[in-house]
Amino acid sequence: MDPVGVAAAAPPEAGPGPAWQSKCPWGAPKPTSISCSLADVMSEQLAKELQLEEENAAFPEVVAVAEGPFITGENIDTSSDLMLAQMLQMEFDREYDAQLRREEKKFNGDSKVSISFENYRKVHPFDSDSSEDEVDWQDTRHDPYRADKPTTTPKKGFIGKGKDITTKHDEVVCGRKNTARMENFAPEFQVGDGIGMDLKLSNQVFNALKQHAYSEERRSARLHEKKEHSTAEKAVDPKTRLLLYKMVNAGMLETITGCISTGKESVVFHAYGGKSTNEDDKVIPPECAIKVFKTTLNEFKNRDKYIKDDYRFKDRFSKLNPRKIIRMWAEKEMHNLTRMQNAGIPCPQVVILKKHVLVMSFIGQDQVPAPKLKDVKLSSEDMKKAYYQILNMMQRLYKECSLVHADLSEYNMLWHDGKVWLIDVSQSVEPTHPHGLEFLFRDCRNVSQFFQKGGVTEALNERELFNAVSDLNIAADNEVDFQAEIEALEKVNEDHVQKHGKKVSAFPSDGDPPIYDE
Numbered sequence: 001m002d003p004v005g006v007a008a009a010a011p012p013e014a015g016p017g018p019a020w021q022s023k024c025p026w027g028a029p030k031p032t033s034i035s036c037s038l039a040d041v042m043s044e045q046l047a048k049e050l051q052l053e054e055e056n057a058a059f060p061e062v063v064a065v066a067e068g069p070f071i072t073g074e075n076i077d078t079s080s081d082l083m084l085a086q087m088l089q090m091e092f093d094r095e096y097d098a099q100l101r102r103e104e105k106k107f108n109g110d111s112k113v114s115i116s117f118e119n120y121r122k123v124h125p126f127d128s129d130s131s132e133d134e135v136d137w138q139d140t141r142h143d144p145y146r147a148d149k150p151t152t153t154p155k156k157g158f159i160g161k162g163k164d165i166t167t168k169h170d171e172v173v174c175g176r177k178n179t180a181r182m183e184n185f186a187p188e189f190q191v192g193d194g195i196g197m198d199l200k201l202s203n204q205v206f207n208a209l210k211q212h213a214y215s216e217e218r219r220s221a222r223l224h225e226k227k228e229h230s231t232a233e234k235a236v237d238p239k240t241r242l243l244l245y246k247m248v249n250a251g252m253l254e255t256i257t258g259c260i261s262t263g264k265e266s267v268v269f270h271a272y273g274g275k276s277t278n279e280d281d282k283v284i285p286p287e288c289a290i291k292v293f294k295t296t297l298n299e300f301k302n303r304d305k306y307i308k309d310d311y312r313f314k315d316r317f318s319k320l321n322p323r324k325i326i327r328m329w330a331e332k333e334m335h336n337l338t339r340m341q342n343a344g345i346p347c348p349q350v351v352i353l354k355k356h357v358l359v360m361s362f363i364g365q366d367q368v369p370a371p372k373l374k375d376v377k378l379s380s381e382d383m384k385k386a387y388y389q390i391l392n393m394m395q396r397l398y399k400e401c402s403l404v405h406a407d408l409s410e411y412n413m414l415w416h417d418g419k420v421w422l423i424d425v426s427q428s429v430e431p432t433h434p435h436g437l438e439f440l441f442r443d444c445r446n447v448s449q450f451f452q453k454g455g456v457t458e459a460l461n462e463r464e465l466f467n468a469v470s471d472l473n474i475a476a477d478n479e480v481d482f483q484a485e486i487e488a489l490e491k492v493n494e495d496h497v498q499k500h501g502k503k504v505s506a507f508p509s510d511g512d513p514p515i516y517d518e
């Protein structure tokens with residue numbers, strides 16, 4: 001068939017666009033040729049693009065590092081390590097401050113006069129010098145808020161004569177002066193036009209307002225600070241850090257060198273493997289990748305679909321809380337990798353699973369991860385080789401592992417040792433999943449588009465590829481009919497399952513029993 005014609009074919013559902021498009025605060029993204037089914041909203045490529053935009057807006061420099069094609073020797077030693085060091089320092093400072101607060105409380109007890117340890121704090125939310133000018137403001141000679149508009153009192157401290165004498169403590173003068181000083185509060189503090197309406201603020205009211213302005217200023221400084229820290233906090237929370245420390249302490253990992261990737265759902269670190277501590281003496285690879293599934297839940301909401309409808313998880317899903325569901329993602333990736341490993345598909349080898357942290361072998365060398373297919377420039381010879389290898393892997397994945405990758409694209413294939421390695425299989429499902437065949441079709445579309453654009457003339461179009469992988473021999477010669485047939489097949493399967501109450505145990509064909517932690 002004509003590959004060009006297929007590649008140029010319009011997507012079937014060129015509707016108004018998915019929900020995220022209208023919500024996107026950075027404006028409507030440029031139209032892509034990707035169709036707009038729910039399945040596509042979950043595609044990594046799309047997620048990556050959105051995330052990149054989002055992160056570029058929030059953290060310009062950090063993203064440049066995290067999203068670079070791959071980490072090179074130079075930035076490993078600086079950016080990732082710097083981030084880790086900062087994280088550790090920050091955590092240390094926080095703990096120090098917490099301890100200081102406890103000591104301060106203990107020291108002061110119920111005493112009316114208290115001593116502040118503020119100056120010894122490591123993390124300063126806002127450098128305020130408020131304590132001094134609480135009294136200072138009354139002294140006109142050193143008035144830090146000197147305003148132009150109200151009449152000033154001369155040095156002698158009074159104006160006028162006899163009973164018309166007005167001292168600097170005169171209520172009206174002071175009131176106006178206070179109003180003018182209010183203008184000097186932090187710009188974000190809305191004071192209104194007090195001068196214009198000749199507002200006179202008593203000292204007491206002014207003091208209260210000033211106090212409030214200060215605390216507002218501090219609060220906003222704290223909020224801002226949080227925002228900046230969240231880049232690092234995106235990496236790992238204290239509980240995860242503890243898990244990682246434990247692995248290092250146990251000698252299983254030698255050192256954790258730095259962060260390879262921060263995505264929406266996971267953060268991946270590089271580590272040097274340590275000595276085996278397993279009873280079964282599983283050899284720990286010299287270099288490991290640690291995939292930490294994020295325990296912040298909102299990103300995972302969209303992905304419920306993959307797990308909820310997966311028969312292997314059906315009985316368990318409804319009873320689980322979100323934290324456990326995230327552990328299940330990690331567990332799922334482990335099981336899927338194990339199946340692939342058993343079928344001889346090049347993929348990371350599972351080392352251990354602890355809660356939401358999955359340790360596997362590192363694809364790459366000397367801390368440099370293998371490049372994604374999207375980032376590597378292959379010769380036409382290698383490109384062709386890669387294509388046939390992927391075709392073969394997709395077939396084996398389907399037939400031998402009974403899996404559909406469900407996020408297969410040039411983003412999740414690494415080029416290493418002259419071949420393609422598959423990664424990122426936490427969302428992979430069995431072909432009998434209610435949307436399994438749709439996911440497979442999308443995978444096929446990504447793969448055939450990538451290789452057709454890459455100049456592999458032998459590359460099958462997405463429909464041919466789908467049939468070659470699944471042996472389903474769908475005859476439709478256009479995308480719309482093809483997809484309709486796929487959905488019909490899914491329906492038949494679903495009905496069959498409903499009728500026969502197919503009960504499938506969690507992981508029927510995995511060689512290894514799951515590694516559950518304490």
Ligand code: ADP
Nearest residue numbers: 261263265266268289348361362363369423424
């Ligand atoms: P995500 O769900 O965030 O896409 P991935 O499993 O795809 O998670 O990992 C993100 C990135 O981390 C990958 O694109 C790859 O660059 C790197 N990576 C993940 N696992 C490994 C590994 N075993 N070896 C080397 N690099 C890896």
Ligand code: MN
Nearest residue numbers: 044411412424
């Ligand atoms: Mn990925």
